[in-house]
Amino acid sequence: MLELKNINVTAQNGDNRIQILKNINLRLEEKKIYVMTGPNGGGKSSIAKTIMGIYRPDSGKIILDGEDITDKSITERARMGIGYAFQQPPRFKGLQVKELLSLAANGENITGEPCDLLYDVGLCTQDYLDREVNTSLSGGELKRIEIATLLARKLRVAVFDEPEAGIDLWSFQKLTETFERIHENSDTTLVIISHQERIVRLAHQVIVVSDGTISEITSQEKILADVKQFDSDCRCRRDCLKEELASAECDR
Numbered sequence: 001m002l003e004l005k006n007i008n009v010t011a012q013n014g015d016n017r018i019q020i021l022k023n024i025n026l027r028l029e030e031k032k033i034y035v036m037t038g039p040n041g042g043g044k045s046s047i048a049k050t051i052m053g054i055y056r057p058d059s060g061k062i063i064l065d066g067e068d069i070t071d072k073s074i075t076e077r078a079r080m081g082i083g084y085a086f087q088q089p090p091r092f093k094g095l096q097v098k099e100l101l102s103l104a105a106n107g108e109n110i111t112g113e114p115c116d117l118l119y120d121v122g123l124c125t126q127d128y129l130d131r132e133v134n135t136s137l138s139g140g141e142l143k144r145i146e147i148a149t150l151l152a153r154k155l156r157v158a159v160f161d162e163p164e165a166g167i168d169l170w171s172f173q174k175l176t177e178t179f180e181r182i183h184e185n186s187d188t189t190l191v192i193i194s195h196q197e198r199i200v201r202l203a204h205q206v207i208v209v210s211d212g213t214i215s216e217i218t219s220q221e222k223i224l225a226d227v228k229q230f231d232s233d234c235r236c237r238r239d240c241l242k243e244e245l246a247s248a249e250c251d252r
């Protein structure tokens, strides 16, 4: 289990220090799928980066299976089985896709053949294994290759940051099936940051993050009902506005 206890994170913004995460408390159990969602700028990626050790909390603790990992580096956390697929993945000039996959798996422990890993993210392997992870890859291709690097590892906690971003419909379908399969075949805690209904439907729990805090931890049913209600409220307000405009036109 991964626990975040009273986590506060600040960052430098010009001359000021701003608080980007405020008193975050989370308990993420093994073999569960958590979908993190909420408005842009709410703090989802910052929580992911804090779990990975990219952002260091000013206060609070991070505990992995009873062990305090708050002061552990990114590399140590990676060795302990925490993985993070970035919202905007980095490129590695001079490195081939097959080398990146093998490095990700640490040369050992690889959970599948590189061909299978790429197939799982909807990439035709022959075309990609020898490609360089440089600017010649499209955004969607790069995103899928990075997801494959996480699939290559045996992870205790895997965090995917908007895996759907830039990914076509066919690959998206494959990706959701892959998440389901990881869940069935392993004890990995899956945290998927997403705005997609299809991904929300995979969740055991939905974590809503806004304004640097966890505003709600709820079920997929409740979130999907809220979205439906929001849409119907918007439609109602639009229709009222149209009626008002039409009657103002009549009065003139």
Ligand SMILES: Nc1ncnc2c1ncn2[C@@H]1O[C@H](COP(=O)(O)OP(=O)(O)OP(=O)(O)O)[C@@H](O)[C@H]1O
Pocket (backbone or CB within 6 Å): 011, 012, 013, 020, 038, 039, 040, 041, 042, 043, 044, 045, 046, 047, 087, 209
């Ligand atoms: N290193 C940083 N320095 C300054 N501000 C930061 C830093 N990292 C995050 N922020 C700010 O913290 C807030 C939360 O950012 P974060 O990237 O976590 O949001 P998000 O929920 O992932 O948004 P999105 O849905 O757009 O990806 C934003 O206002 C962002 O500008």
Ligand SMILES: [Mg+2]
Pocket (backbone or CB within 6 Å): 044, 045, 046, 087, 161
């Ligand atoms: Mg983000």
